[in-house]
Amino acid sequence: MTTKKAAAGWTALTAVALTAALAAGVCALGREAIRVVDGDTLALRRWPLPEHRVRLWGIDAPERHQWCADAAGENYACGAKATRFLRDLIADRELRCDYRSRDRYGRDVARCWTEGLDLGLAMVRGGWAVDFSRYSGGYYLPSEMSAALHGDGMWAGRFERPEDYRRHEREWGLTSR
DSSP, X not given: OOHHHHHHHHHHXXXXXXXHHHHHTEEEEOGGGEEXXXXXXXXXXXXXSOOEEEEETXXXXXXXXXXXXXXXXXXXXHXXXXXXXXXXXXXXXXXXXXXXXXXXXXXXXXXXXXXXXXXHHHHHHTTSSEEOHHHHTTTTHHHHHHHHHHTOGGXXXXXXXXXXXXXXXXXXXXXXX
């Protein structure tokens, strides 16, 4: 077998293995294979396969470029803070995901954990994401209400819910999607 054919066979074998893992519904990855895109989206990479996007199930975090107002009314980049919060939750830990479905953008939707910590729950409890009730059935709503009550994360000031923010971007023609 030539090197080129061997490499093609390895790629096909790896693709089959990853596809089988995704079909089984659970996949564990090391930290080096994970990139945090924003507060509710991860990019997973298993060389030599292309990057694979995963949307965290049941939550909605501010968009990467979204701004919020803190308790004093000062604007800050809450989308960037949510991204950093998720990155810190994952930092150098093994990621385990339970795949649920695929969204309209081709991303797999999954519940993911690091060391037993539900990332969606941690994001909502920390105040850096909200329950996406349309998809979660209100699963994270008690945690959202607790974060709001305690003024955690975005709840310390004012913010536009991420879904509303995206809708306004589309209406005003500002979206990059």
